[in-house]
Amino acid sequence: MSYHEIEVRNLHFSYPDGHEAIKDISFTIYPGESVGIVGANGSGKSTLLSLIMGILFPDKGEVRVGDVIVTKKTLATIRKRLGMVFQDSDDQLFMTTVFDDVAFGPRNYNLDENEVKIRVEEALEKVGIPHLIDRAPFKLSGGEKRAAAIASVLSMKPDVLIMDEPTSGLDPKSRRRLINFLKGYNHTKIITSHDLDMVLETCDRVIVLKDGEVAADEATLEVLTNGELLDKCGLEVPLSLQKCPVCGMVKQHR
Amino acid sequence: MHMADALISPAVGGTMTAATACVAAYSIKKVQNDLDDKKVPLMGVMGAFVFASQMINFSIPGTGSSGHLGGGMLLAILLGPYAGFLTMASILLIQALFFGDGGLLAYGCNVFNLGFYTCFIAYPLIYKRITRKGLTSGRIFGASMVSAILGLQMGSFSVVLETLFSGKTELPFGTFVLLMQPIHLAIGIVEGLITAAVVTFVWKARPEILECTEAGKTLGGISIKKVLTGILVAAIVIGGFVSWFASSNPDGLEWSIERAAGTTDLEASGIIHDLLAKIQSKTAFLPDYSFKTATEDAANSYTGTSVSGIVGGALTLGLAGLTGLIISAFKKKKTKIAQ
Amino acid sequence: MSKIVDSIYNIRLLDDLARKDTSIHRLHPVSKLLTTIVYLIVVVSFNRYEISGLLPFVFYPMVLILLAELPVMPIFKRLLMVEPLIIGIGILNPLFDPRGRITFASIMIKSGLTVMACLVLVSTTGLDKIAQALRTLKVPSIFVLQLLLTFRYISVLIEELARMVRAYALRAPQQKGVRLKDCGSFAGQLLLRTFDRAQRVYDSMKLRGFNGEYHSYSKSKITWKDILYIIAWSLFFITARVYDIPAFLGLLFERMSY
Numbered sequence: 001m002s003y004h005e006i007e008v009r010n011l012h013f014s015y016p017d018g019h020e021a022i023k024d025i026s027f028t029i030y031p032g033e034s035v036g037i038v039g040a041n042g043s044g045k046s047t048l049l050s051l052i053m054g055i056l057f058p059d060k061g062e063v064r065v066g067d068v069i070v071t072k073k074t075l076a077t078i079r080k081r082l083g084m085v086f087q088d089s090d091d092q093l094f095m096t097t098v099f100d101d102v103a104f105g106p107r108n109y110n111l112d113e114n115e116v117k118i119r120v121e122e123a124l125e126k127v128g129i130p131h132l133i134d135r136a137p138f139k140l141s142g143g144e145k146r147a148a149a150i151a152s153v154l155s156m157k158p159d160v161l162i163m164d165e166p167t168s169g170l171d172p173k174s175r176r177r178l179i180n181f182l183k184g185y186n187h188t189k190i191i192t193s194h195d196l197d198m199v200l201e202t203c204d205r206v207i208v209l210k211d212g213e214v215a216a217d218e219a220t221l222e223v224l225t226n227g228e229l230l231d232k233c234g235l236e237v238p239l240s241l242q243k244c245p246v247c248g249m250v251k252q253h254r
Numbered sequence: 255m256h257m258a259d260a261l262i263s264p265a266v267g268g269t270m271t272a273a274t275a276c277v278a279a280y281s282i283k284k285v286q287n288d289l290d291d292k293k294v295p296l297m298g299v300m301g302a303f304v305f306a307s308q309m310i311n312f313s314i315p316g317t318g319s320s321g322h323l324g325g326g327m328l329l330a331i332l333l334g335p336y337a338g339f340l341t342m343a344s345i346l347l348i349q350a351l352f353f354g355d356g357g358l359l360a361y362g363c364n365v366f367n368l369g370f371y372t373c374f375i376a377y378p379l380i381y382k383r384i385t386r387k388g389l390t391s392g393r394i395f396g397a398s399m400v401s402a403i404l405g406l407q408m409g410s411f412s413v414v415l416e417t418l419f420s421g422k423t424e425l426p427f428g429t430f431v432l433l434m435q436p437i438h439l440a441i442g443i444v445e446g447l448i449t450a451a452v453v454t455f456v457w458k459a460r461p462e463i464l465e466c467t468e469a470g471k472t473l474g475g476i477s478i479k480k481v482l483t484g485i486l487v488a489a490i491v492i493g494g495f496v497s498w499f500a501s502s503n504p505d506g507l508e509w510s511i512e513r514a515a516g517t518t519d520l521e522a523s524g525i526i527h528d529l530l531a532k533i534q535s536k537t538a539f540l541p542d543y544s545f546k547t548a549t550e551d552a553a554n555s556y557t558g559t560s561v562s563g564i565v566g567g568a569l570t571l572g573l574a575g576l577t578g579l580i581i582s583a584f585k586k587k588k589t590k591i592a593q
Numbered sequence: 594m595s596k597i598v599d600s601i602y603n604i605r606l607l608d609d610l611a612r613k614d615t616s617i618h619r620l621h622p623v624s625k626l627l628t629t630i631v632y633l634i635v636v637v638s639f640n641r642y643e644i645s646g647l648l649p650f651v652f653y654p655m656v657l658i659l660l661a662e663l664p665v666m667p668i669f670k671r672l673l674m675v676e677p678l679i680i681g682i683g684i685l686n687p688l689f690d691p692r693g694r695i696t697f698a699s700i701m702i703k704s705g706l707t708v709m710a711c712l713v714l715v716s717t718t719g720l721d722k723i724a725q726a727l728r729t730l731k732v733p734s735i736f737v738l739q740l741l742l743t744f745r746y747i748s749v750l751i752e753e754l755a756r757m758v759r760a761y762a763l764r765a766p767q768q769k770g771v772r773l774k775d776c777g778s779f780a781g782q783l784l785l786r787t788f789d790r791a792q793r794v795y796d797s798m799k800l801r802g803f804n805g806e807y808h809s810y811s812k813s814k815i816t817w818k819d820i821l822y823i824i825a826w827s828l829f830f831i832t833a834r835v836y837d838i839p840a841f842l843g844l845l846f847e848r849m850s851y
Contacts (some may be wrong), residue, residue, distance in 0.1 A: 096745050306747065449777075455784075
C-alpha cells in the first residue's frame with residue numbers, strides 16, 4: 001500500500017499556441033482512493049494527467065506527490081511512484097514481445113533477470129493474460145493490448161495507477177474484465193474516462209472538469225446523479241442510472 | 255537500387271561492410287552525445303515511416319509508370335545526418351532479412367549507396383549550403399531537388415563500381431553506366447519532388463521540427479576535407495582488396511574492357527587496368543591454390559562439355575533430393591511417435 | 594495497395610515461423626548468424642562461370658527447411674520475386690558474351706541460394722534473437738533498440754497508411770495509385786502523425802525509466818551444439834568450395850560404368 005497523497009495546488013497551464021488548458025485547479029487525492037476525472041472533450045483531462053506525470057510542467061502552481069514536488073529534477077523519483085497507462089496501447093507496447101514490454105520498466109531499474117521474470121509473470125497474472133507472454137504486440141486484440149499495457153506499468157510496482165480512457169475501444173467482455181481488475185486493485189487510482197458507467201462502478205470520488213476548471217469534486221453518486229450539473233459540463237447521467245428505454249422505469253442503484 | 259549478394263564478390267562486400275561499419279560507429283557516437291535521448295524512438299518510428307512510404311507507388315501522369323520514395327534525403331533533413339544514416343541502416347537490414355531485398359553481404363554496399371551519399375555528402379554539401387540563409391519554399395525546393403538527384407546519381411554510380419569490381423557479370427563499364435545513371439536521374443527527380451513537398455509541408459505545419467535539426471549542435475561540423483579524405487582512403491582500400499582477387503579473374507575484367515564501346519571508355523578502363531596490374535604485382539600474393547582448384551575444374555568441365563560434369567551435377571542434386579527425403583521421413587516418424 | 598498489405602503479411606509469416614520450436618530454432622542465434630555469413634561468403638566467392646560447383650550448396654537451405662519444418666511454398670515465392678536489378682543485369686549478360694548465358698545462370702543460382710539463406714535465417718531466428726546476437730557481437734544498444742522499434746512500428750504505420758490510401762482511393766476511383774501532387778501532403782500527414790507517435794512513445798519510455806541505455810535481455814548460453822553447428826557446416830562449405838563435388842561424382846560415375 002502506498003502512503004503518498006497527491007496534491008495539486010493552483011495549477012495553471014497554457015499550450016504554446018495560447019490555449020489555456022488548465023485554469024487554477026486544486027485538489028488532493030488520498031492514499032487508496034479511486035478517483036474518476038470526467039469532462040467533455042477539450043476540458044483538460046489529458047493535460048491534467050500530463051502535468052501530474054511530469055510530462056508537462058505548469059506555468060503556475062505545483063503538483064506534489066507525497067513529500068516531493070514534481071520538477072525536472074525529481075522526475076525519476078516521481079515516476080517510480082506513479083504508473084501511467086496511455087490511451088493508445090500501441091504507444092505503450094513498443095517492444096517486439098509482450099514479455100519485453102512488461103520487462104522494460106524493471107530492467108531500467110537494473111533488477112536482475114530472475115527478479116524481472118518474476119515481476120513480469122506476476123503482472124501478467126494480475127491482468128489475466130499470462131498465456132500471452134511471448135506474443136508479438138501486433139497480434140493482440142484491443143483488449144489484450146490494453147491488458148498488456150497495464151501489465152507493463154504494474155511490473156514497476158507503482159503506488160498510484162493513472163489511466164487515460166482505459167475502456168475506449170474495448171469490446172464488452174474485455175471492458176468487463178478491466179472493470180473487475182480495477183475493482184480488485186487496491187492502490188490509489190486516477191482514471192479519466194467518457195465511460196461514466198465504468199466510473200460509477202469503480203470510483204468512489206469523481207472530479208468534473210469544465211473548460212480547464214473543477215466544476216465538481218464529490219462522492220461518485222453525488223456527482224453522477226446530478227443531471228443538471230452533468231449537462232452543463234457537456235456530459236449526461238450514466239446509462240445505468242437513466243430511465244429504462246423500454247418501460248420508462250427509473251433504475252435503483254445499490 | 256538494392257544490390258544483391260549474387261552480384262558482389264566477398265572482397266567488395268567485405269570492404270563496403272567495413273566502410274559502413276566505420277561510418278555507423280561514428281554516427282552512433284554522435285547520436286549518443288546528443289543529449290536529446292528522444293532521438294531513439296524518433297529514429298525507430300521514422301524508420302517505420304520511410305519503410306512504409308517506400309510501399310507507395312505513385313502513378314506519374316503521362317508516362318504510365320510508377321516510382322517510389324527512397325528516403326535518404328528525407329531522413330537526413332528531418333533527423334540530421336547521423337541519425338538519418340543509422341535509420342537507413344535499420345530499414346535496409348529489415349528489408350534484407352525479411353524480403354531478400356539486398357543480401358547480408360551486400361548490406362554494407364546498400365547502406366553506403368543509399369545512406370552515405372545522401373546523409374554525408376548531398377545533405378551537408380548541397381542541401382545545407384542552399385538553405386543556410388534560411389528556409390523559403392523556393393530554397394527548400396531547389397535544395398531538395400539538387401541533393402536528391404545528385405545523391406541518387408552518386409549512389410547508382412557506386413552500384414556500377416561495386417558490380418564492376420566484383421567481376422560477377424559481363425557488363426562493361428560504359429554500358430552499365432549508360433543504363434544506370436539515366437534511370438536514376440528520373441527516380442532522383444521524383445524523389446526530389448516528393449522530398450521537397452514533404453519538407454515544405456512540415457515546414458509550414460510544424461516548423462519547430464526542422465528548426466531542431468537545423469540548430470543541432472551535432473550538425474554543420476562536417477568539413478569537405480574530411481569527406482574527401484574519407485573517399486580517398488576508401489578508394490585505396492577498395493583498390494587494394496580488388497587486386498587481391500583480380501589476380502584470379504583477369505580474363506573477365508580485361509575482356510569486358512575490350513568490349514566497351516568508345517575510345518574514351520577504353521582509355522579510362524585502360525587506366526584502371528594498369529593501376530590494378532601495378533598493385534597486383536606489388537602485392538605478390540600467395541597463389542590461392544584452393545580457390546583456383548574449383549575454378550579450373552569448372553572451366554575444364556565446361557569448355558570440354560564433358561559428360562562427367564553434367565552427370566556429376568545431376569548426381570549432386572539427386573543426393574540432395576535423397577537426403578531431403580530421408581530427413582522428412584525421419585521427421586514424420588518422430589511426430590508419429592510423439593502422438 | 595496490395596504491395597502494402599503483402600509486406601505486412603510477409604513479415605508476420607516470417608515472424609510466426611521464427612517462433613516455432615524445433616532443433617534448429619533452439620540453436621543460439623549467433624551460431625546461425627555466423628553460419629549464414631560463412632555460407633554467403635563462400636557462395637559469392639565463386640567466379641561468374643561457376644555452375645556445377647554451386648550445386649552442393651543447395652544442401653544447406655534444404656536441410657534447414659526440412660529440419661525446421663518451414664513451409665516451402667512461401668519461401669519459393671519470395672525467390673521468384675527477385676529484385677529487378679538482378680534480372681535486368683542478368684539478362685543483358687548473354688548480349689555481351691556467348692558465355693554470358695552461363696553468367697546469367699550463375700547469377701540466378703547464386704541469387705536463389707543467398708536469398709534462401711537469408712530467409713531461412715530469419716524464419717528460424719526472428720528479429721528479436723538476431724538483435725540479441727547483434728548485442729552479443731557488441732553492436733551498440735542504441736542501434737539495436739532503434740532497429741527493434743522500427744520493426745515494431747512498421748505494421749502500425751502500414752496499417753495507418755493502408756487506411757489513408759483506402760480512404761483516398763474511395764474518393765478517386767479513376768486513378769491508379771496516388772497522384773504525384775497529392776503525395777506531398779499524403780506523406781506529410783503520415784509524417785506528422787509519425788512525429789506525434791514518436792513523442793508519445795518517448796513519453797511512455799521515459800515514464801518507465803528509460804534513460805538512453807537499453808538493457809538487453811537474458812543471454813542464452815552457447816553450447817557445444819552451437820559450436821558444432823558452425824564448424825560442421827563451415828567445413829562442408831569450404832570443402833565444397835575447394836573440391837568440385839559434382840565433377841568428382843561425375844568422374845566416379847564414369848569410372849564405375851566402364
